[in-house]
Amino acid sequence: MTERSQIKEKIRRRVMVVDDEMINRQLLGYIVSRDYDVIYAENGVEALSKVKNEKEMISLILLDLIMPGMDGYEFLSVIQSDPELRRIPVIVLTSEKNAEVKCLRLGAVDFIPKPYDMPDVILARVGRSIELSEGSKIINDTENDIISGLYTRQYFYRYCERHDKYFPGIPMDAVALNINRFHFLNEIYGRSYGDKVLGMIGHEIRRLLKNKSGMACRSDADSFYIYIEHQDDYDGIIDELAGRIWDSAGNDHINLRMGIYSFADTELNIEERFDRAFHACNPIKSIQKAGYKNHLAYYDDSMHEKELFSEKLLSEMDNAIRERQFKVHYQPKYNIKGDRPVLKSAEALIRWQHPEFGFISPGVFIPLFEENGLIHKLDKYVWREAAHQIREWKDSFDITLPVSVNVSRVDLFDPDLGDELLNIAGESDIDPSECFLEITESAYTDNSSQMISTVQSLREKGFHIEMDDFGSGYSSLNMLASMPIDALKLDMVFVQNICEDKKMPAW
Amino acid sequence: MLTVDDLKKFGANTEEGIGRCMGDEGFYMMLVSSFLGDTRLDQLEKALKDNDLDKAFEAAHALKGMASNLSLDPITGPVTEMTEMLRSRTMTDYSVLIKDAKDKMEVLRTMADQ
Numbered sequence: 333m334t335e336r337s338q339i340k341e342k343i344r345r346r347v348m349v350v351d352d353e354m355i356n357r358q359l360l361g362y363i364v365s366r367d368y369d370v371i372y373a374e375n376g377v378e379a380l381s382k383v384k385n386e387k388e389m390i391s392l393i394l395l396d397l398i399m400p401g402m403d404g405y406e407f408l409s410v411i412q413s414d415p416e417l418r419r420i421p422v423i424v425l426t427s428e429k430n431a432e433v434k435c436l437r438l439g440a441v442d443f444i445p446k447p448y449d450m451p452d453v454i455l456a457r458v459g460r461s462i463e464l465s466e467g468s469k470i471i472n473d474t475e476n477d478i479i480s481g482l483y484t485r486q487y488f489y490r491y492c493e494r495h496d497k498y499f500p501g502i503p504m505d506a507v508a509l510n511i512n513r514f515h516f517l518n519e520i521y522g523r524s525y526g527d528k529v530l531g532m533i534g535h536e537i538r539r540l541l542k543n544k545s546g547m548a549c550r551s552d553a554d555s556f557y558i559y560i561e562h563q564d565d566y567d568g569i570i571d572e573l574a575g576r577i578w579d580s581a582g583n584d585h586i587n588l589r590m591g592i593y594s595f596a597d598t599e600l601n602i603e604e605r606f607d608r609a610f611h612a613c614n615p616i617k618s619i620q621k622a623g624y625k626n627h628l629a630y631y632d633d634s635m636h637e638k639e640l641f642s643e644k645l646l647s648e649m650d651n652a653i654r655e656r657q658f659k660v661h662y663q664p665k666y667n668i669k670g671d672r673p674v675l676k677s678a679e680a681l682i683r684w685q686h687p688e689f690g691f692i693s694p695g696v697f698i699p700l701f702e703e704n705g706l707i708h709k710l711d712k713y714v715w716r717e718a719a720h721q722i723r724e725w726k727d728s729f730d731i732t733l734p735v736s737v738n739v740s741r742v743d744l745f746d747p748d749l750g751d752e753l754l755n756i757a758g759e760s761d762i763d764p765s766e767c768f769l770e771i772t773e774s775a776y777t778d779n780s781s782q783m784i785s786t787v788q789s790l791r792e793k794g795f796h797i798e799m800d801d802f803g804s805g806y807s808s809l810n811m812l813a814s815m816p817i818d819a820l821k822l823d824m825v826f827v828q829n830i831c832e833d834k835k836m837p838a839w
Numbered sequence: 840m841l842t843v844d845d846l847k848k849f850g851a852n853t854e855e856g857i858g859r860c861m862g863d864e865g866f867y868m869m870l871v872s873s874f875l876g877d878t879r880l881d882q883l884e885k886a887l888k889d890n891d892l893d894k895a896f897e898a899a900h901a902l903k904g905m906a907s908n909l910s911l912d913p914i915t916g917p918v919t920e921m922t923e924m925l926r927s928r929t930m931t932d933y934s935v936l937i938k939d940a941k942d943k944m945e946v947l948r949t950m951a952d953q
Contacts, residue, residue: 355870355905398900447907451861
């Protein structure tokens with residue numbers, strides 16, 4: 333397939349023929365009309381007004397040089413100085429060899445000599461020029477992020493690498509920048525406002541880089557990466573950046589977070605360097621203190637070690653399950669209504685007895701597994717262990733002691749969850765009512781109607797549902813009325829000071 | 840009514856001209872007819888009389904473009920010569936070349952009238 337027919341296959345593009353000579357205009361238009369829609373202009377002024385009206389529609393301009401009024405040279409320099417029109421390729425029609433250099437300097441992409449070449453030659457040149465310009469426009473569009481005006485991430489990385497190659501001696505910092513609770517900003521003020529703020533940040537980053545060696549991209553959403561020659565004072569930089577953005581946005585609720593990997597090691601690939609900056613940026617959320625609006629943190633090796641430790645735990649989980657390194661402990665629950673406490677049920681608690689690190693707290697590995705989508709596997713392991721235990725107590729002591737197990741938020745998204753739980757109960761020949769499913773309060777608040785119906789169906793299958801950690805989130809007491817639950821477990825914060833604070837009402 | 844044979848006899852490279860019109864003979868003949876109605880040659884003559892070399896160049900350049908695109912070689916010849924001299928704004932006697940072009944034009948117009 334020829335290039336031309338490839339172009340033809342897509343859409344019929346529009347070409348403008350600008351020539352004051354009727355015969356030349358008609359002849360060229362006739363040739364070009366075989367493959368394109370043609371519009372005509374008799375002089376530069378007419379051409380310019382048509383181009384401005386249809387700038388998105390015109391794929392190429394065929395331009396005569398010598399015309400009365402505005403001639404071809406003037407027309408070329410006008411459209412080259414307009415950033416929106418500049419993208420339209422112009423082929424100059426000329427019989428003069430010595431005009432070619434001048435036209436090239438003015439931005440023409442090609443020449444068609446007069447008298448015209450044979451139609452196939454002309455069509456091939458037109459097709460080729462359109463193809464090239466559209467190709468470079470695609471590159472241009474993907475190279476720059478429209479919202480921020482900065483590079484897109486992939487191009488940014490390549491430009492960073494090129495920078496390293498050309499300026500190997502300059503110490504560089506990798507900086508990650510984002511907005512604290514950006515999604516909030518989007519929700520409150522609307523998406524277009526959010527985009528505007530991102531545009532302002534892009535603008536201010538460009539200003540910051542003006543007199544410095546460096547470059548920047550918007551990595552995704554509200555996350556920006558800056559590769560910049562080493563700076564000593566990021567406190568000053570972030571304050572100035574934020575100050576300008578508050579001024580232009582008229583809103584000082586926009587809080588910036590910055591993570592800095594100083595003197596970034598060029599032995600690491602560029603993606604890893606920015607991963608480090610990003611990691612440094614993110615923990616700020618958890619240590620945010622009142623009174624400080626903007627935050628910055630430096631990457632250090634302890635972070636790296638923590639990361640490595642996490643990586644190791646993640647990679648070892650499968651094996652740990654196989655080798656039964658996870659131990660399930662059972663905390664008894666008593667009914668204290670009567671004269672003396674009566675053992676009624678138990679709660680399954682998990683511990684990791686690691687062969688190398690020893691005891692690892694669930695506070696360390698559970699959030700880690702949740703973040704990385706591995707928690708379902710672990711939950712399932714616990715469900716099965718607990719079911720076996722219930723069966724064993726039945727067989728050994730002839731008692732029925734239900735066990736509470738955790739059902740994580742992500743488990744609830746699994747459409748097969750109910751069947752999976754029934755299977756596990758079936759394997760140990762126990763009744764679903766002996767399985768107490770603990771679902772944390774926060775799971776309901778995310779997407780409450782879907783969650784409620786999922787939980788409802790579990791309950792209909794006979795499982796006993798407990799809401800865990802009630803009071804830690806935002807659910808209100810009147811929400812409880814609509815919840816399909818059998819038991820409510822109060823969060824620790826409700827009761828931990830119960831005996832110390834005399835002002836608390838007696839329960 | 841002008842025919843392709845007439846143009847051949849006149850010395851036009853009709854094959855080339857029609858080829859440029861993507862083989863469309865009717866379209867080619869239409870363009871030739873409209874060329875015959877063009878007044879540039881008179882404008883060129885007048886501009887030369889007025890010593891307006893800029894205007895003369897514009898007219899000659901336009902004529903050259905049209906004639907060469909239509910492959911009307913007998914007219915392209917003198918018109919091209921004038922265009923090149925006028926490009927450097929050479930002040931000289933153009934009357935022989937003008938006459939040559941006008942005569943050729945007249946031949947065509949006469950053919951067309953028959």
